[in-house]
Amino acid sequence: MTQNAEKNIIVDLEDISKHFHLDGGGKVPVLHKVDLKVYDGDMMAILGPSGSGKSTLMNIIGGLDVASSGTYLFEGKDVGKMTSDELAELRSTDISFIFQSFHLLASKTVYQNVMLPLLYQRSFNGDYDEFVKNALTRSNLEEKHWHKYPNQLSGGQRQRVAIARALVARPRLLLADEPTGNLDSKTGDNIIDALVHLNEKYGTTIVIVTHDESLTEVVKRVITIEDGRVNETKSGIAKYAA
Numbered sequence: 001m002t003q004n005a006e007k008n009i010i011v012d013l014e015d016i017s018k019h020f021h022l023d024g025g026g027k028v029p030v031l032h033k034v035d036l037k038v039y040d041g042d043m044m045a046i047l048g049p050s051g052s053g054k055s056t057l058m059n060i061i062g063g064l065d066v067a068s069s070g071t072y073l074f075e076g077k078d079v080g081k082m083t084s085d086e087l088a089e090l091r092s093t094d095i096s097f098i099f100q101s102f103h104l105l106a107s108k109t110v111y112q113n114v115m116l117p118l119l120y121q122r123s124f125n126g127d128y129d130e131f132v133k134n135a136l137t138r139s140n141l142e143e144k145h146w147h148k149y150p151n152q153l154s155g156g157q158r159q160r161v162a163i164a165r166a167l168v169a170r171p172r173l174l175l176a177d178e179p180t181g182n183l184d185s186k187t188g189d190n191i192i193d194a195l196v197h198l199n200e201k202y203g204t205t206i207v208i209v210t211h212d213e214s215l216t217e218v219v220k221r222v223i224t225i226e227d228g229r230v231n232e233t234k235s236g237i238a239k240y241a242a
Contacts, residue, residue, distance in 0.1 A: 007039035007040045007042075008039065008075070009039055009040075009075075009076075010038050010039065010040055010042075010074065010075055010173055010205055011036070011037065011038035011061055011072075011073075011173065012037050012071075012072070012073040012074075013034055013036040013037070013060075013070065013072050014035055014070055014071045014073075015033050015034075015035065015069065016031055016033070016034040016035075016036075016057075016060065016067045016069070016071075016072060017029070017031055017032055017033055017067065017070055018030045018031040018056055018060065018065070018068050018228075019068050029228060030053045030228050031056055031057060031060075031067070031228045032227075032228045032229050033229075034057065034070070035230075036057075036223065038173065038205065038207060039205075040203075041203050042205050042206070042207070042220065042221060043195075043196070043205075043206050043208075043221070044206070044207045044208070044220065044221040044222070044223060045208045045209075045215045045216060045219040045221070045223070046058065046207060046208070046209045046210070046223045046225060046230075047210060047211065047212075047213065047215070047216065047223065047225070048211065048224060048225035048226055049211055049226070050211065052225045052226050053225050053227070054209050054211075054225045055177070055209065057209075057225065057230075058175055058177060058207070058209045061173075061175065062091065062095050062097060062175050063079060063082075063087045063091050063095060064091070066079075066080060074095075089122075092120060092121045092122075093121060093123065093169055093171065094171050094173065095171055095172070095173045095174075095175060096117070096165075096166035096167065096171040096174050097166060097174075097176075097177065098159075098162050098163055098166050098175070098177065099162070099177050099178075100177060100178040100181040102150070102158045102159060104158060104161060104162065104165075106149065106150055106151060107149075108149075109147050109148065109149055110141070110145060110146050110147065110148055110153070110164075111132060111136075113161055114132050114135055114161065114164045114165045114168050115131075115132050115168065116165065117165060117168050117169050118131060118132075118168055118169060121169060124169070131168050131169075131170070132168060135165070135167040136164045138167055138198060138202060138204075139160045139161070139163040139167060139194060139198075140160060140194050140197065141157060141160040141164060154187070155184075155187055156183060156187035156191060159183065159191050160191070160194060163191075163194060163198075167204070173205050173206075173207065174198070174204055174205065174206045174207070175209070176195065176207070176208045176209065177209050178209065178211070179192075179208065179210075180192065180210075180212065192215065192218055195208070196218055216233075216234060219234070221234055221235055222234035
């Protein structure tokens, strides 16, 4: 039995295709019969140039968009059959996002920004303070910055806040969309180090959507996508501390 076979499957895509309709009645194909599995503890990069379909694939995995055909199971549940409320709950509890732009609220402190997803989560019944502190600690942001405002932080520190906010609900899957795209190379390297730390120390399952080929050196799996078709060019699974 392989390492991957011993792991729980979080995301299971089978025969996923996606096309967009044109105003004139035509269709633009974007994804073509994609098969992809994401395992518990994975650290994966989906690599491809602009227009390759990687953002569409991420949006489908994240429940922001739906496939035109095929089956998507998230931990065994058919995402294609979920209601809008069930999809919203999936995004608020099980899947979190890190975007190229930090999307932090300037009028709120770091601590308040990180707490926001919990306030919007209808099913949350835990200790807000415990969850926020845990997320900030995991993102490796020093405590002295926790009560500052975003404009008082560097770009790298703001991205760590965005990581903490994504982690606060303790999701099963973290999706990072070009997380280093707006950062200089040194700060970008620090952010990737933070993501690797999350994966290796805490077992956080991470999928990074990127055009940055240097990330292939730090992830365990590499999925390349071109013209809507995927191919796995590096295979393995993260080994992390329990």
